[in-house]
Amino acid sequence: MLGYLRRNVSLAVGLALLGVLVVFMVVGALTVDTANAQPLSAPALQPPSWDYPFGTDRQGRDLLAVMVAGTPLTLRIGFVAGFIGVGAGAILAFTAAYYRGRVDTVIRSIADIGLTVPQLLVLIIIAVSLKGSLTVNQMAIVVASLAWLSPTRTIRSQVLTLRERGYVEIARLNGMSGPEIIFRELMPNLLPYLAATLVSSVSAAILASVGLEVLGLGPVEAPTLGMTLYWVNFNAAIINGWWWWWTAPLVVIVMVFLGLFFLTVGLDEIANPRLRRSA
Amino acid sequence: MNAGDRILRVERLRVSYDHPLGPVRAVGEVSFALRPRERFGLAGESGSGKSTMALAILRMIKPPGRIDGGDVWLEDIPLSGLTDEAMRRLRLAGIAMVPQGSMNSLNPVARIREQIRDALADHGERLSRRAGELRARALLAQVGLPPEVADRYPHELSGGMKQRACIAIAICLRPKVIIADEPTSALDVVVQRQVMETLGRVQAELGAAVILIGHDMGLMAQFVDRLGIMYAGRLVEVAPIVDIITAPRHPYTRLLIESLPSLERKGELRGIPGLAPVLRELPPGCAFHPRCPMAQPRCGTERPAVREIGEDASVACHLA
Amino acid sequence: MTPLLELRGVSKHFAGGILGRDRKLALDRFSFAIDPALPGITAVVGESGSGKTTLARLLLGLIEPTEGEVRYRGRPLPGLSGSQRREFRREVQAIFQDPYEVYNPFYRVDHVLATPVRKFRLAATRADRRRLVEEALRAVGLRPEEILGRYPHQLSGGQRQRIMVARALLLRPRVIVADEPVSMVDASLRATILGSLRQLHEELGISILYITHDLATAYQVADTIIVLYRAAVAEAGDVELVVKAPQHPYTQLLIASVPRVGTARDWGTEERNPEAPSPAQGCNFADRCPVAIPRCSAAPPPLYRTDPRRAAACFRLSEQPVLLGEDIGQVLGPRPGAEPPVAAVLSA
Numbered sequence: 001m002l003g004y005l006r007r008n009v010s011l012a013v014g015l016a017l018l019g020v021l022v023v024f025m026v027v028g029a030l031t032v033d034t035a036n037a038q039p040l041s042a043p044a045l046q047p048p049s050w051d052y053p054f055g056t057d058r059q060g061r062d063l064l065a066v067m068v069a070g071t072p073l074t075l076r077i078g079f080v081a082g083f084i085g086v087g088a089g090a091i092l093a094f095t096a097a098y099y100r101g102r103v104d105t106v107i108r109s110i111a112d113i114g115l116t117v118p119q120l121l122v123l124i125i126i127a128v129s130l131k132g133s134l135t136v137n138q139m140a141i142v143v144a145s146l147a148w149l150s151p152t153r154t155i156r157s158q159v160l161t162l163r164e165r166g167y168v169e170i171a172r173l174n175g176m177s178g179p180e181i182i183f184r185e186l187m188p189n190l191l192p193y194l195a196a197t198l199v200s201s202v203s204a205a206i207l208a209s210v211g212l213e214v215l216g217l218g219p220v221e222a223p224t225l226g227m228t229l230y231w232v233n234f235n236a237a238i239i240n241g242w243w244w245w246w247t248a249p250l251v252v253i254v255m256v257f258l259g260l261f262f263l264t265v266g267l268d269e270i271a272n273p274r275l276r277r278s279a
Numbered sequence: 280m281n282a283g284d285r286i287l288r289v290e291r292l293r294v295s296y297d298h299p300l301g302p303v304r305a306v307g308e309v310s311f312a313l314r315p316r317e318r319f320g321l322a323g324e325s326g327s328g329k330s331t332m333a334l335a336i337l338r339m340i341k342p343p344g345r346i347d348g349g350d351v352w353l354e355d356i357p358l359s360g361l362t363d364e365a366m367r368r369l370r371l372a373g374i375a376m377v378p379q380g381s382m383n384s385l386n387p388v389a390r391i392r393e394q395i396r397d398a399l400a401d402h403g404e405r406l407s408r409r410a411g412e413l414r415a416r417a418l419l420a421q422v423g424l425p426p427e428v429a430d431r432y433p434h435e436l437s438g439g440m441k442q443r444a445c446i447a448i449a450i451c452l453r454p455k456v457i458i459a460d461e462p463t464s465a466l467d468v469v470v471q472r473q474v475m476e477t478l479g480r481v482q483a484e485l486g487a488a489v490i491l492i493g494h495d496m497g498l499m500a501q502f503v504d505r506l507g508i509m510y511a512g513r514l515v516e517v518a519p520i521v522d523i524i525t526a527p528r529h530p531y532t533r534l535l536i537e538s539l540p541s542l543e544r545k546g547e548l549r550g551i552p553g554l555a556p557v558l559r560e561l562p563p564g565c566a567f568h569p570r571c572p573m574a575q576p577r578c579g580t581e582r583p584a585v586r587e588i589g590e591d592a593s594v595a596c597h598l599a
Numbered sequence: 600m601t602p603l604l605e606l607r608g609v610s611k612h613f614a615g616g617i618l619g620r621d622r623k624l625a626l627d628r629f630s631f632a633i634d635p636a637l638p639g640i641t642a643v644v645g646e647s648g649s650g651k652t653t654l655a656r657l658l659l660g661l662i663e664p665t666e667g668e669v670r671y672r673g674r675p676l677p678g679l680s681g682s683q684r685r686e687f688r689r690e691v692q693a694i695f696q697d698p699y700e701v702y703n704p705f706y707r708v709d710h711v712l713a714t715p716v717r718k719f720r721l722a723a724t725r726a727d728r729r730r731l732v733e734e735a736l737r738a739v740g741l742r743p744e745e746i747l748g749r750y751p752h753q754l755s756g757g758q759r760q761r762i763m764v765a766r767a768l769l770l771r772p773r774v775i776v777a778d779e780p781v782s783m784v785d786a787s788l789r790a791t792i793l794g795s796l797r798q799l800h801e802e803l804g805i806s807i808l809y810i811t812h813d814l815a816t817a818y819q820v821a822d823t824i825i826v827l828y829r830a831a832v833a834e835a836g837d838v839e840l841v842v843k844a845p846q847h848p849y850t851q852l853l854i855a856s857v858p859r860v861g862t863a864r865d866w867g868t869e870e871r872n873p874e875a876p877s878p879a880q881g882c883n884f885a886d887r888c889p890v891a892i893p894r895c896s897a898a899p900p901p902l903y904r905t906d907p908r909r910a911a912a913c914f915r916l917s918e919q920p921v922l923l924g925e926d927i928g929q930v931l932g933p934r935p936g937a938e939p940p941v942a943a944v945l946s947a
Contacts, residue, residue, distance in 0.1 A: 165703075166695055166697055166699075166700030166702075167700065167702055167703040167711075169661060169695070170693075170695070170711065171714070172661065173659065173661075173688060173693055174688070174714050174719075175684070175718045175719065176714075176718065185703055188703075188706075189705050324785040324786060324787060325755075325756065467647060467812055468646070468812065468814070468857055468858075469646070469852060469853065469856045472856040472858075494785070494786055495858065496786070496860060497815070497857070497858035497859055498858045500858065501859065502858075524860055534787065535786065538787055538790045539786075539815070539860055540790070540815040540816045540818065540819040541815060541818075541819075541860075542814060542842060542854065542857060542859065545819060546819070547794075548790040548791075548793050548797065548819055548820065549794075550787055550788055550789060550790035550791030550794065551788070551791075552791070554755060554757065554758065555787075555788070557755075
């Protein structure tokens with residue numbers, strides 16, 4: 001395993017970055033009081049010090065607590081939306097690609113039309129029309145509503161190529177039913193590809209959610225990364241020179257995206273053996 | 280061996296390639312020689328090394344493969360002594376190859392005449408458009424294709440026509456040796472006949488020698504003058520084709536001939552028992568001995584050396 | 600008796616091009632029946648594009664005919680109930696050409712043998728299942744300990760194809776459709792695999808449809824032969840008659856073109872244009888035929904029955920009676936006086 005990681009540098013880097021974040025979240029949860037992520041927990045606008053290693057913001061939130069509390073929230077939105085997206089996408093993709101005909105035409109057309117519409121725009125409209133402010137879970141559902149479009153297309157084309165393989169015909173001759181063939185014969189061969197799609201889907205979901213939050217359309221009471229950036233923006237923290245306020249969430253976001261990116265590249269290499277470099 | 284009357288000489292050629300578990304010998308100490316205008320067949324099954332041989336003669340072995348030893352002479356020029364650039368110029372001009380599946384390697388977005396012109400230009404013959412067209416049509420006529428084919432794209436041609444176009448490209452610089460690797464394997468029997476007859480005619484007109492690589496013994500019988508049989512990377516027998524068919528010396532050759540289904544009389548369906556050799560795990564001694572009905576204890580310990588029989592034949596067997 | 604599997608006037612068109620305008624005829628009005636009481640080995644010979652693979656897929660129910668019907672025990676395939684369909688799958692099995700593609704690379708080769716045992720409930724216990732699989736492997740000359748537990752890429756093409764024969768064997772089918780079973784296998788192994796197919800027929804009374812482009816193996820393996828040319832039957836009948844004294848000009852050309860060992864190296868006159876497209880009307884072979892007459896370009900010839908055991912579609916034979924219903928099954932029966940395999944008599 002370690003030998004493989006040495007060859008697959010991307011995978012190693014990705015896992016390392018995400019690993020650091022996981023450690024941060026776990027250790028943080030054990031040592032930091034997340035109640036301090038709420039406003040009025042600490043003196044406002046303190047630069048980083050021993051008491052407040054990440055400083056505090058204008059509403060008196062302890063930014064370390066915010067990071068410890070907010071990172072998992074943001075990741076949760078991303079993972080939930082990503083999983084729903086790939087899960088629904090995979091089911092639709094397998095169905096469309098295996099059965100073809102009208103089912104395929106319908107699913108494919110909806111996905112194609114959906115993909116041409118700017119996703120952020122749709123999400124904004126959805127977020128704005130929901131009454132009151134969102135909870136974190138509602139946020140995840142909002143993002144998930146569009147997250148299935150791209151996976152459906154990409155997984156479908158993969159299944160289309162596999163579908164013509166000889167072993168699928170043999171499976172039919174064995175009397176296997178459609179769903180059985182999809183699960184037993186096709187899906188196992190697509191697991192690496194599905195994993196890679198999942199990671200990129202999570203990444204896209206996090207991006208979408210952060211985007212919505214920065215615009216102020218997210219769960220206002222939750223200390224997610226995006227919301228923090230919203231407050232940064234709202235309070236003109238950059239102009240005012242409160243650098244610690246925006247540095248922390250930025251670093252975490254960059255680590256999340258880089259980690260997921262390298263993970264995708266690394267998984268891609270597993271899924272596509274031709275990309276493997278020799279030892 | 281007398282260099283004078285041989286157009287191509289292969290001497291003790293060895294090719295291996297790197298595998299995580301150790302180097303694997305794909306071609307081991309193969310030697311043979313071609314006379315001018317001779318049709319030489321190289322027959323063998325999977326793992327025999329025949330295609331690797333062809334690439335090795337043209338010095339086209341790429342890593343993880345490499346040529347370990349031996350040499351190839353074209354007339355009196357040792358190919359190992361040539362620079363890469365000189366070797367590149369020799370390919371097509373001195374030794375031309377029609378590779379396996381070449382009909383599918385034609386450039387799909389270039390017309391046939393452009394592909395011929397590219398081949399010529401690559402070797403320093405830059406012709407004007409008019410001259411290039413005339414040359415292309417002349418070449419196509421040589422392979423029995425109508426002049427319109429020059430203006431066509433590969434997908435507009437049938438399999439047999441594409442293969443003959445590949446032969447036209449192969450002969451455009453009048454090579455001395457043509458290596459044809461399974462030229463008809465994707466074609467049906469009637470078209471195969473046409474392509475092989477074209478190859479034969481073209482070869483006679485050019486005065487070139489041909490190496491025909493394949494596994495169809497029937498085809499070999501109809502086309503070649505001499506046949507070499509390869510097994511597990513070695514030449515186990517070479518002889519004039521009539522001798523190979525009527526009096527094969529090596530047990531593998533004998534079993535191969537016997538296993539051929541005939542159209543004359545229904546008989547027993549006899550194959551060669553055992554499994555094809557795995558190059559990574561060759562048995563000690565003669566590579567064929569696990570499957571050989573006449574194997575002696577000696578065959579399992581000592582690898583038989585190639586024994587020359589006159590100028591045209593050789594065999595590698597303790598019992599032949 | 601009801602044929603086990605039959606095609607009645609089956610044609611298959613493939614749509615192609617934009618909006619499906621180009622229609623390619625893959626098989627034209629083909630009628631043929633397999634009688635369970637008289638199992639035989641029938642070869643279907645043709646070049647690529649002749650329709651032989653389409654025929655195989657129609658028989659196996661993998662594609663549907665554009666016209667005509669494919670019937671299993673008298674019932675059209677689309678109308679079969681679940682259990683009838685399972686019976687169909689059990690009695691009609693296949694061996695395909697490519698020994699690489701038919702294996703799911705995710706599973707060991709055991710999967711390809713265990714799945715039919717499981718799906719068709721051929722064994723009650725795990726031990727029984729193992730025993731059945733090992734028996735089948737031994738029957739095709741493989742040693743179970745060398746095969747089971749391996750992944751497909753660890754075995755050779757010949758071994759993989761033999762496993763496929765073992766798989767077909769497991770189900771004790773009545774019919775095996777073998778589509779080019781040995782063309783991707785080494786020459787030295789071909790005879791062994793074809794030999795085991797013939798053995799299956801002789802010992803278990805299984806009918807075999809051997810589809811190939813290789814006339815020589817077809818002659819050696821089969822009792823009867825169907826020669827397809829561009830989606831239509833050119834000639835059909837007893838393999839000795841058709842191969843030794845071909846009547847259709849295409850069959851004659853085919854046999855003359857097969858390279859032979861041991862004969863003088865003369866292929867005869869070269870044919871000028873073997874790949875010209877079919878003429879729009881009349882006999883498919885008319886523009887390549889050395890003995891075509893004006894009538895040949897007017898309408899396609901019917902099958903003429905020139906012998907109780909052969910028929911050919913050529914106007915030069917028009918003095919002979921036309922084959923009733925264009926059903927080539929009539930000329931593909933066993934030779935008079937031939938003993939049907941014992942197993943078949945007992946199980947019919």
